[in-house]
Amino acid sequence: MDVTVIATESLSKRFPRVTALDRLSVDVGPGVTGLVGANGAGKSTLIKILLGLSPATEGRAEVLGLDVATEGAAIRERVGYMPEHDCLPPDVSATEFVVHMARMSGLPATAARERTADTLRHVGLYEERYRPIGGYSTGMKQRVKLAQALVHDPQLVFLDEPTNGLDPVGRDEMLGLIRRIHTDFGISVLVTSHLLGELERTCDHVVVVDGGKLLRSSSTRDFTQTTTTLAIEVTDTDEHPDGTRAVREALHARGVTVQDGSGLPGAGHILLLTAQGEDTFDLVRDVIADLGLGLVRMEQRRHQIAEVFTNDTDAQRKEAVGHGG
Amino acid sequence: MAAEQSLQATTPSGDTRIHNIGYRSYDGPRLGRSYARMSLYSQSLRGAYGLGRSAKSKVLPMLLFVVMCVPAAIMVAVAVATKAKELPLDYTRYAIVMQAVISLYVASQAPQSVSRDLRFKTVPLYFSRPIETADYVRAKYAALASALFVLTAAPLLVLYVGALLAKLDFTDQTKGFAQGLVSVALLSLLFAGIGLVIASVTPRRGFGIAAVIAVLTISYGAVSTLQAIADVQGSGDAGILIGLFSPITLIDGVQSAYLGASSAFPGGVGPDRTEGLLFVLVTLGLIAGSHALLMRRYKKVGL
Numbered sequence: 001m002d003v004t005v006i007a008t009e010s011l012s013k014r015f016p017r018v019t020a021l022d023r024l025s026v027d028v029g030p031g032v033t034g035l036v037g038a039n040g041a042g043k044s045t046l047i048k049i050l051l052g053l054s055p056a057t058e059g060r061a062e063v064l065g066l067d068v069a070t071e072g073a074a075i076r077e078r079v080g081y082m083p084e085h086d087c088l089p090p091d092v093s094a095t096e097f098v099v100h101m102a103r104m105s106g107l108p109a110t111a112a113r114e115r116t117a118d119t120l121r122h123v124g125l126y127e128e129r130y131r132p133i134g135g136y137s138t139g140m141k142q143r144v145k146l147a148q149a150l151v152h153d154p155q156l157v158f159l160d161e162p163t164n165g166l167d168p169v170g171r172d173e174m175l176g177l178i179r180r181i182h183t184d185f186g187i188s189v190l191v192t193s194h195l196l197g198e199l200e201r202t203c204d205h206v207v208v209v210d211g212g213k214l215l216r217s218s219s220t221r222d223f224t225q226t227t228t229t230l231a232i233e234v235t236d237t238d239e240h241p242d243g244t245r246a247v248r249e250a251l252h253a254r255g256v257t258v259q260d261g262s263g264l265p266g267a268g269h270i271l272l273l274t275a276q277g278e279d280t281f282d283l284v285r286d287v288i289a290d291l292g293l294g295l296v297r298m299e300q301r302r303h304q305i306a307e308v309f310t311n312d313t314d315a316q317r318k319e320a321v322g323h324g325g
Numbered sequence: 326m327a328a329e330q331s332l333q334a335t336t337p338s339g340d341t342r343i344h345n346i347g348y349r350s351y352d353g354p355r356l357g358r359s360y361a362r363m364s365l366y367s368q369s370l371r372g373a374y375g376l377g378r379s380a381k382s383k384v385l386p387m388l389l390f391v392v393m394c395v396p397a398a399i400m401v402a403v404a405v406a407t408k409a410k411e412l413p414l415d416y417t418r419y420a421i422v423m424q425a426v427i428s429l430y431v432a433s434q435a436p437q438s439v440s441r442d443l444r445f446k447t448v449p450l451y452f453s454r455p456i457e458t459a460d461y462v463r464a465k466y467a468a469l470a471s472a473l474f475v476l477t478a479a480p481l482l483v484l485y486v487g488a489l490l491a492k493l494d495f496t497d498q499t500k501g502f503a504q505g506l507v508s509v510a511l512l513s514l515l516f517a518g519i520g521l522v523i524a525s526v527t528p529r530r531g532f533g534i535a536a537v538i539a540v541l542t543i544s545y546g547a548v549s550t551l552q553a554i555a556d557v558q559g560s561g562d563a564g565i566l567i568g569l570f571s572p573i574t575l576i577d578g579v580q581s582a583y584l585g586a587s588s589a590f591p592g593g594v595g596p597d598r599t600e601g602l603l604f605v606l607v608t609l610g611l612i613a614g615s616h617a618l619l620m621r622r623y624k625k626v627g628l
Contacts, residue, residue, distance in 0.1 A: 051453055053452060053453070073357075073358060073455045073457070076453060076454055076455050077355055077357065077454075077455045079453075080453075081449075081450070081453035083446070083449050083450070083453075085446055086445065086446060087445065087446045087447050087449060087450050088445060088447070089441055089442075089445045089447055090445070091378065091379055091382070092377075092378065092379075096377060100364070100368055101450060101454075103360075103361065103364040103368075104361045104364055104365060104450075104451060104454045104456065105355070105361070105454050105455070106354075106355040106356040106357050106358075106360055106361055106454075106455060107351070107353070107355065107356070108353065108354060108356060111351065111353050111354075115351055118348075118349060122348060132379070148450060152351065152355070153350050153351035184347075184348050185348040185350075186348070186350065
């Protein structure tokens with residue numbers, strides 16, 4: 001099934017003082033797609049245009065094969081939207097609120113109630129759904145926001161920063177839920193975030209925008225292959241008073257370029273290198289073991305937008321990772 | 326590959342929950358925009374009496390509704406008991422006499438209807454659905470106007486039923502009742518419009534309540550004072566036209582010119598038919614203006 005869910009063609013949106021979107025052309029297929037960009041990169045503007053709520057200055061866009069300029073109402077009937085900000089009245093229960101939103105999407109009263117019960121259960125809200133939303137935790141509120149976006153069984157949902165404000169556990173649960181929206185519910189997802197690392201784990205495809213321009217659009221697999229950065233920290237021993245340096249030299253000898261983690265917390269103790277598949281992990285392990293050092297950590301760094309920048313401009317040079325400036 | 330690993334790691338508790346009941350998709354009807362507008366209307370109308378909201382929010386609107394109806398019931402009781410030839414108060418006068426209660430109701434329910442959506446930013450959720458700005462505005466406007474109509478027409482109904490029970494003249498009473506209904510319908514539209522415009526400016530409910538009360542009472546206070554002064558100084562015509570500047574005197578003017586009501590203006594002299602036309606035009610203009618202002622207000626809200 002190779003259909004295009006979202007297609008934009010030199011889509012631009014200019015406000016008197018800023019250009020929010022600059023000739024953005026991108027095709028998005030079914031599945032979970034991440035839309036990554038720093039704050040102000042144009043993510044929310046793009047969603048607004050795709051919902052048919054804000055006309056594009058130029059270019060065109062289609063959602064589910066419908067033109068955003070002329071068929072906004074039909075699009076909004078088939079998609080769901082979860083805003084970034086709080087949007088829940090505190091004095092009604094989740095059930096009442098979601099039922100109302102289901103009816104606002106056009107579901108008859110009985111269907112609205114059934115779908116609400118189902119959807120709230122699917123997002124993980126049980127007994128608490130009868131209590132006023134005002135008393136919910138941030139995680140529960142995010143689930144209600146998600147439920148109102150899913151209650152009318154849309155073909156596509158726009159999730160604007162769904163992990164905002166969540167603790168690590170809540171974040172993981174939300175990401176798992178987003179994955180299930182596609183795998184279990186069969187609904188395509190466009191999810192925005194400013195953390196690339198977070199989307200890598202959830203999305204099939206990642207679109208990176210910056211300053212309203214398309215920086216990159218590729219499947220997550222490509223992303224991880226080209227940009228996996230390992231951070232390593234080792235202990236010092238009597239034999240190697242500067243363990244970090246010893247590892248760097250040993251790795252150099254084996255032909256691996258290593259960067260200092262300058263600018264990061266613990267700079268001077270952290271080494272960064274580009275992982276090229278499983279072999280790099282084994283190599284690092286062996287090198288450190290040979291030196292008799294303790295491995296404090298070896299982790300995949302979460303990628304920030306800035307790295308995509310560097311990788312994009314220096315795409316040919318694989319070693320170029322984590323330039324400070 | 327990394328993605329698969331971390332996916333498993335993210336849902337460690339997935340199996341212990343009742344998640345796997347399975348997702349059912351929805352193939353039933355989607356009733357679209359006009360249905361959504363109706364749903365918003367009925368939800369807002371119910372909300373204006375606290376229905377579907379917390380017990381606490383039912384208290385004030387219900388209380389005001391009772392306060393509105395009790396005097397009518399008492400009048401009916403008196404009329405029946407004393408076998409009076411007519412009701413102690415005209416249908417058209419009832420709302421004018423009870424204007425404080427009506428103002429209080431508008432002040433409490435207009436912000437409830439629109440400020441909450443603004444304050445809790447629920448508006449974007451509406452506009453991400455099939456309805457459009459105009460649908461939202463019309464549903465909210467119609468709902469508050471209907472709620473006000475219920476509030477103001479209910480006591481008239483009590484009076485009418487009571488009058489028929491007291492075997493007062495049927496034609497007279499029916500005509501008076503009909504005139505009263507037209508008058509409160511106009512009043513409902515006017516007050517709802519003014520209340521909503523003021524409330525839609527602020528997301529703070531408290532400000533909304535205070536502002537609506539202020540606008541309604543200060544305008545009435547100022548107008549009636551000026552009218553009294555004009556009356557004392559013998560410039561009656563000027564006094565009548567001053568009535569254009571407060572909502573309740575506007576309605577008073579319209580109904581004394583066209584609906585056979587006795588005016589509450591000083592000396593009981595309301596506008597004549599030509600002056601009355603001005604009152605009608607200003608009233609309709611205010612209603613249309615309120616609607617236009619609301620449309621403009623919500624054009625900007627978007628997401």
